[in-house]
Amino acid sequence: MKFLTLLALAPLAANAFMAPSAFATRGLSSKLNANAPDYEDYGKFDEQVWSLENKKSVYNDWDPTSPRSATNFNPFETFGGNSPDCSGRFPGENRYKDPSRPDMNFALMTEERTFLEDLNANPKAGDAPGAPGCRN
Structure with missing residues (x-):
């Protein structure tokens, strides 16, 4: 009888063992966005082609001594090998748009x-x- 009960509960234990763990993903979002910009708006070239001319325009308006924003960033700066979008956000950050x-x-x-x-x-x-x- 005990053997039959154990046999009946075995699939439940196996399912819990095979279920994905929340431990592996804990803090992943906060790590990606640890130093991400906290501004809420989008850049002036949002929803437009992110061309070299548009990047030059953003670069000419950029002031490195002022805080980073959707309109004040270096479009040629890279972070982790990635270039920013039209609002200065990098892949993996909140509100990034390809x-x-x-x-x-x-x-x-x-x-x-x-x-x-x-x-x-x-x-x-x-x-x-x-x-x-x-x-950086």
Whole structure:
């Protein structure tokens, strides 16, 4: 009789053993958003093509000494190998929106590469890790 009871309860124990644990996901969201921006609005190019011209416009308006916001961020900054969206948010952060990217060809990629090389050689004054307008 005890054997039959044990046999009847065995599938229940197996289900609990195979169920996903909340332990593995505990704190994952808070880790991704630990240093995420806390602003609620979206950038001026939201729902538009996130082109090099639009990035240049945001970069020209960017003030590294002011706090980071949806309109005050470096669109060429990377965080964990990722580029920000049109509002300065990175993948994995709250309210991130995958940007609409323009069509590319070799000539445009070459133009973008030369611009980025020039940009890295001549950063804006105040553009340093830890500045209020920087994510890094």
